Amino acid sequence: MHDVQPLVEAVDKLADRFRSLPQSKLLGAVPGHPSRAAAALALARRLAALALAAEGGPEREFPDAGAFAAGDQLAVAGHDLAAALAALPEGAAVALPDGPAAAAEVLAGAVAAVRETAELCA
Numbered sequence: 001m002h003d004v005q006p007l008v009e010a011v012d013k014l015a016d017r018f019r020s021l022p023q024s025k026l027l028g029a030v031p032g033h034p035s036r037a038a039a040a041l042a043l044a045r046r047l048a049a050l051a052l053a054a055e056g057g058p059e060r061e062f063p064d065a066g067a068f069a070a071g072d073q074l075a076v077a078g079h080d081l082a083a084a085l086a087a088l089p090e091g092a093a094v095a096l097p098d099g100p101a102a103a104a105e106v107l108a109g110a111v112a113a114v115r116e117t118a119e120l121c122a
Contacts (some may be wrong), residue, residue, distance in 0.1 A: 002085050002086055002088065002090070002103055002104060002107055004082035004083075004085050004086045004107065006111050007078060007081065007082050007085075007107060007110055007111050007114070008078070008079065008082050010078075010111055010114040010115060010118070011047075011074060011075060011078030011079065011082070011114055012075065012078075013118070014040075014071075014074060014114055014117065014118045014121075015071040015072070015074045015075035015078070016071065017071070017118070017121075018036070018037070018040050018070045018071030018074060018121075019071035019072070021036065023067070023068075026067045026068070026070065027067060030120050030121055031120065032120070033120075035067065036070075036121045037066075037067035037068075037070040039117055039120055039121055040070035040071065040073070040074050040117065040121070041062075041064055041070055041073065042117075043074060043077075043113060043114065043117045044062060044070070044073040044074045044076075044077040044078075045062040045077070046110075046113060047074075047077040047078050047080070047081045047110060047113075047114075048060075048062045048077040048080060048081070049062070050081050050084075050094070050096075050106055050110060051077065051080040051081040051083075051084045053094050053095055053096055053097075053106075054081065054084035054085055054087075054088060054094045054103065054106065055084045056095070062077070078110075078114065081110055085103050085106065085107050088103045091103075094106045
């Protein structure tokens with residue numbers, strides 16, 4: 001079982017920040033994204049895709065529920081990934097499109113992605 005607490009904490013902190021942002025900040029552009037909300041959506045989509053891969057499920061479209069839902073979408077996707085990774089045994093691999101990766105690597109990459117998005121959207 002993997003320690004997913006760092007992922008849960010990082011996702012919760014960033015999701016809460018997005019939930020409290022005013023519209024002007026949510027819609028403000030950041031490098032590589034037309035808005036902070038779009039950056040959060042991109043991260044949520046990435047985390048959701050990783051969760052599906054960890055669960056062995058097929059890829060699915062992750063909807064855009066609008067700028068004001070960015071924090072909630074991020075929280076749901078992050079918690080789904082945490083649950084999927086926590087259920088995997090130590091040493092398990094996740095079947096990613098680029099090839100299999102150790103669950104621990106997927107977890108570390110997800111935490112890093114959340115932190116990068118947090119810095120980008122500061």
